Amino acid sequence: MEISAANILNRCPLFYRGAQGCRDEYISHMKVSIDPRQDCTSCGLCWSDCPDIFEEAHDDNLSRIVEKLRVGGDVSIGEAPESLRASAQSAADGCPVSIIHVE
Numbered sequence: 001m002e003i004s005a006a007n008i009l010n011r012c013p014l015f016y017r018g019a020q021g022c023r024d025e026y027i028s029h030m031k032v033s034i035d036p037r038q039d040c041t042s043c044g045l046c047w048s049d050c051p052d053i054f055e056e057a058h059d060d061n062l063s064r065i066v067e068k069l070r071v072g073g074d075v076s077i078g079e080a081p082e083s084l085r086a087s088a089q090s091a092a093d094g095c096p097v098s099i100i101h102v103e
């Protein structure tokens with residue numbers, strides 16, 4: 001089989017996430033967590049500073065990891081591309097209850 005970008009994308013097990021999701025498999029990631037999530041005050045800083053990673057949950061109004069970045073479906077644990085580290089760290093530094101962790 002010819003090795004081409006199109007063939008690699010078409011064979012990627014994460015193709016359903018779209019081409020960007022597939023390419024993200026080949027770049028380094030960082031772990032982001034909201035722990036303990038129940039201590040969130042819903043101030044909104046994290047999802048304002050870093051909407052690529054955080055969002056407000058509609059059921060309990062607490063912060064959660066956006067669905068496409070969650071690990072094992074857990075709303076409080078995610079893996080995000082290193083390119084988002086600065087904004088994730090800004091959210092962690094600004095969180096009034098210090099429950100955002102970036103590793």
Ligand code: SF4
Pocket residue numbers: 034039040041042043044045046047062063091094095096097098099100
């Ligand atoms: S910055 Fe902290 S307290 Fe504010 S919404 Fe985000 S997780 Fe909750």
